[in-house]
Amino acid sequence: MPPKPHRVLLDRVSVYADEAAAFMRRRRVSRRPFARLYYPHGRSADHAQDSRSGAELFVAAGRLIEVAGKKEKG
């Protein structure tokens, strides 16, 4: 007996949700800090944390994070 059509749809949605959750989990685990600059006309450049410009960018970003403070929960 074939499954009801809505069951097929639900299963498919569940599979997509599982895939997305796995992707987000992997992203959280594997993501490293980065500094990315975007220029006009779509050009972008990554700056490694151990480069001089990268280190300066991380210091400047750290100050802003400090100013923003912690998010109030609720």
Next chain:
Amino acid sequence: MTTVMIQEARARVTVGIFAHMPDAAATAPLSGESADGALAFLTEMSPDLRGAAILGAEGEVLAATGDEPGRWGEDAAALFAVADGAEGAPVEQVHIATEQGEVFAVRNAGLAAVAVTDRFALASLMLFDMRSALRRLASPNFGGSEPPKSRKGGD
């Protein structure tokens, strides 16, 4: 002959227009109220947002969250200075992800916005919202009472 004269006149007049036309986005006075409106839009649209500031053409703070608007101005200026100096060219957007949070900075229409979010905020949406808020703020029709259009589907 007539065509040539018209072309000459147009060239002369056009040059005059552009010479005297101020850059509306960069010079129009923006009220703190409209900047507050744009900041409220950003806060509403981004659940991951911890804090943000909107800066004017000269780097002055038009609106900021928290109690230290002056520090937002200084630290945002420092970030843009470092970013511009990295390759010797002015940046349009900055995205820095650290263990403590993420920093976004956008320049648009003569204004700038800086935002700090929790980790793993969706960068493309965040940058889109910031650009959208700045563009709206710089438009002459924006008076602070009309919030930028929501990207939420329900309304």
